[in-house]
Amino acid sequence: MAITVEDIKKLKELTGIGLTDAKQALVEADGNFDNALEALRKKGLTKAEKKGDREAREGVIDSYVHDGRIGVVLELNCETDFVARLDDFKQLAHELSMQVAAMSPLYATEADVPADEMSRVKEEMLASETLASKPAEMREKIVDGQVKKHFAEKVLMSQSYILDDSKTVEQHVKENIAKLGENIVVGQFKRIELGVNE
Secondary structure (H helix, E strand, C coil), rough: CCCHHHHHHHHHHHHCCHHHHHHHHHHHHHHHHHHHHHHHHHHHHHHHHHHHCCCCCCCEEEEECCCCCCEEEEEECCCCCCCCCCCHHHHHHHHHHHHHHHHHCCCCCCHHCCHHHHHHHHHHCCHHHHHHHCCHHHHHHHHHHHHHHHHHCCEHHHCEEECCCCCHHHHHHHHHHHHHHHCCCEEEEEEEECCEEC
């Protein structure tokens, strides 16, 4: 397949890499734009994993109000004040605020789910009559899957990303980590809905 200047520019814009790297990715993918994008995303996510342990103390507080009925305040952290001032970072914070408004998560990450809540849900599922006839080790695996699914909608990072449901919020954040070159962490958030007391 022929490699066009338009494809190189588009790949550069989508991934935040240089023109030379974008062209090289297209050459390696034999001109197939989707394969080049996928390969770059995998490379970027690998780099993002390595940045995940770095401390993030800078950032922004974003707020979003939907229809005068739902309000969200969200803290998004990064490593430096420089990145915190970038439009891409601020946009990510706003997108995450919209995600919280739309999907109403209770926790930022799976690690934030209290252990006693996790245990309670697991015990309830293990007590299910439909599992009684299954072998013990099979019951454990089934319940582990059910617990993960139960909390997937309650954990922000595990939710399907509302602006592109082909990925999770965590994958979207990792793409931004790769693009911006710093660790990015959701610090905390609060969602308020008119007439609903939590």
